[in-house]
Amino acid sequence: MKVFLAQIKPILGDIEKNLKKIVDIVKREIEKGTEVIVFPELSLTGYLLEDMVYDIAITEVPEKLLQLSKSISIIVGAVELGEDLYHYNTAFYLEDGEVKHRHRKVYLPTYGLFDEGRYFKEGENIRAFDTKFGRVGMLICEDIFHQSASYILGQDGAQTIFVIANSPTRLSNKGLEISDIWKSICKTTAVSNGCFVIMVNRVGVEDGVNFWGGSFAINPSGDIIEKMEYFKEDGKNILVDKKEIIKVRFASGSYKNEKIDLVLNELTRIRKSR
Numbered sequence: 001m002k003v004f005l006a007q008i009k010p011i012l013g014d015i016e017k018n019l020k021k022i023v024d025i026v027k028r029e030i031e032k033g034t035e036v037i038v039f040p041e042l043s044l045t046g047y048l049l050e051d052m053v054y055d056i057a058i059t060e061v062p063e064k065l066l067q068l069s070k071s072i073s074i075i076v077g078a079v080e081l082g083e084d085l086y087h088y089n090t091a092f093y094l095e096d097g098e099v100k101h102r103h104r105k106v107y108l109p110t111y112g113l114f115d116e117g118r119y120f121k122e123g124e125n126i127r128a129f130d131t132k133f134g135r136v137g138m139l140i141c142e143d144i145f146h147q148s149a150s151y152i153l154g155q156d157g158a159q160t161i162f163v164i165a166n167s168p169t170r171l172s173n174k175g176l177e178i179s180d181i182w183k184s185i186c187k188t189t190a191v192s193n194g195c196f197v198i199m200v201n202r203v204g205v206e207d208g209v210n211f212w213g214g215s216f217a218i219n220p221s222g223d224i225i226e227k228m229e230y231f232k233e234d235g236k237n238i239l240v241d242k243k244e245i246i247k248v249r250f251a252s253g254s255y256k257n258e259k260i261d262l263v264l265n266e267l268t269r270i271r272k273s274r
Contacts, residue, residue, distance in 0.1 A: 004036070019044060037074055041141050075093055080102070087120050140164055153193070159240075162198050196218065198217045201214060213229060
């Protein structure tokens with residue numbers, strides 16, 4: 001699977017301009033022979049939308065992207081108005097001219113500068129799905145910080161986990177510590193599930209909030225095979241090779257020996273005790 005990580009700077013609230021940028025990048029990657037292209041969280045709309053969520057939500061993926069997905073698989077983020085008439089922070093996987101899968105963000109951060117719980121409804125499912133390049137899963141930003149999310153995808157057979165993000169810059173006396181935290185979490189996810197993890201973060205500034213970029217890809221051994229620039233638009237191609245997954249899963253029994261029944265029993269016990 002030839003994948004392109006598209007680290008872009010969306011324009012807040014301007015679907016038309018964001019769509020043009022996305023389409024231009026997709027067309028260029030089709031010419032290069034790329035097979036899957038990944039854009040950040042809410043790449044069609046921008047992030048700090050607040051009350052604009054109501055006006056900017058989509059009920060259908062733009063037809064231009066569906067048509068292009070006949071030549072390349074596309075992961076893109078947008079505000080979705082669901083069938084229940086609530087708004088969701090959604091990642092769409094487009095393939096062969098249709099929406100192959102959608103993941104609605106489950107864990108909505110509502111702390112610090114985040115206020116997603118006010119504007120979005122939580123998603124209710126975390127599921128892997130089949131594509132023409134193998135079985136994959138998608139998570140959105142905060143989702144990956146919850147161990148259960150990647151655990152579910154791993155046990156559901158995901159060979160690649162795509163994480164799209166709008167992670168703001170947070171500096172400490174250690175520098176850009178948030179970047180190291182993200183890498184640690186995604187390395188653990190890759191190793192414990194014997195899969196590739198591809199994280200695509202945005203860049204740019206919205207309402208005084210800066211986004212750091214630094215997107216990366218990690219192989220099943222926990223090695224960073226590609227990483228991107230901080231604070232500016234960037235894009236890199238990587239190869240997801242199933243042979244690496246097979247090699248790691250053969251050498252380690254941690255994935256195949258996972259005790260799901262034990263986990264379910266213990267979680268049931270914990271829930272009853274709370």
